Amino acid sequence: MNKLDNIKIVFFDIDDTLTVKNMDNYLPPSVAVALEKLQQKGIDIAIASGRAKYGVIDAIRALNFDTFVMINGNYVEHHGEVLYSNPLPVEEIERFIAWCNDNGVGYGFTGSEACAVSERSDWVIECLDPIYYNAIVDAEFYRKHPVYQMWTFSDKPLEELIPTDEFPDLKFVRWHPYSMDVFSSFGSKANGIDQVLKKMNIDAKDAMAFGDELNDREMFKKVGFAVAMGVAHPELVELADFQTKNVEDDGILYALQTLGVIE
Structure with a gap:
């Protein structure tokens, strides 16, 4: 058949x-x-x-x-x-935020009802506005809402820079030249x-x-x-x-x- x-x-x-x-x-x-x-x-x-x-x-x-x-x-x-x-653990979010801050990489959060970004950069405007034009600026969004995925915003070659061995419970998938999805490896x-x-x-x-x-x-x-x-x-x-x-x-x-x- x-x-x-x-x-x-x-x-x-x-x-x-x-x-x-x-x-x-x-x-x-x-x-x-x-x-x-x-x-x-x-x-x-x-x-x-x-x-x-x-x-x-x-x-x-x-x-x-x-x-x-x-x-x-x-x-x-x-x-x-x-x-x-399947929300991300808060401690994992905070570890990755620390890495982003240390390396000058913008980030964002996807909740079930709303999304947020750490800053409204040119990368955010280009990547996110066509999809989520109403993303708020709130670097501590994750403290108030379950987060199911994060984003990175940068023109840097993050595939080479992110120490993935330090984040074994996260998966990194590029979806835009200036952004990656970051979510549970499971x-x-x-x-x-x-x-x-x-x-x-x-x-x-x-x-x-x-x-x-x-x-x-x-x-x-x-x-x-x-x-x-x-x-x-x-x-x-x-x-x-x-x-x-x-x-x-x-x-x-x-x-x-x-x-x-x-x-």
Whole structure:
């Protein structure tokens, strides 16, 4: 049997997967068409993003997603209820803040309902404003709210500078030339997806995913069939079962129709 014959749920990244990030988060009409066809076949649709839910644009919220695997899998909502949460320990946050301060690196925090930055720098404006235009400046946000992910803001080569052996419980993933996601080494989109699959009693082989960036690697390894977008990172393409067109070229609809998941 073709491994696409029994797909029960499809997980979608957001940036450059459902929307075009450098085109003001443009959402092609073909995306809504594709998602509606999936739902008509009884296939569930879910978001799996590095964003928090408050960073999801209204146009995507209107597409009737019931499941949100957010903040790189560290915060999961299913039918409006929190299914899973994995906040960073305060002591780990404080250790990393100390390193950032010692090395002139800006930082930020992702909470479940709001986000904050240590300062409003040019890097923050370029990286974060297109997604979280309302991020507050509060270097002690973590003392008042659970934090599920941090960010770095710098033009320095942090992959070379951060002493990762001193932070074994943290994972560092670049998502922008001037920023990295920093979250629990035990967290990933795959872990969040696993919580959803267990809740819905779905086998991983019957799940499908679309993505484009390095934080989608674990997700691609988790699901039964993975589709890389046209602009996907080369490392992600190597993990994919299929590479489709760019989202602005109707890549979601093209892949699902070409693969026979929908008509």
